[in-house]
C-alpha cells in the first residue's frame with residue numbers, strides 16, 4: 001500500500017513540476033512577444049517621422065541624378081542639381 005502512495009505522490013510531483021515549467025515557458029513566450037512590439041512601435045514612429053521629413057526629389061536636366069527639391073538651381077525654366085550644371089552651355 002505504501003508503494004502505491006509513494007508512486008502516486010511521485011506522479012503528482014512530476015505532473016506539478018511539468019505544469020509549472022509549462023507556465024514558466026508560456027510567460028517567457030508572452031514576454032518575448034510583448035517586448036519586440038515596443039521597439040517595433042518605435043520603428044513605426046521613426047518610419048512615420050522619416051515619411052514626414054521626406055522631401056520631393058527632382059531630376060537634374062543635365063546629368064539626370066535625383067536630388068532634394070530644396071537644393072535645386074533653376075535656369076532657363078529647368079531644374080539642375082548644381083550651379084555648375086545650370087551654367088553649362090547647352091545644358
Ligand SMILES: [Zn+2]
Pocket residue numbers: 060061062063064065080081082085
Ligand atoms: Zn546635374
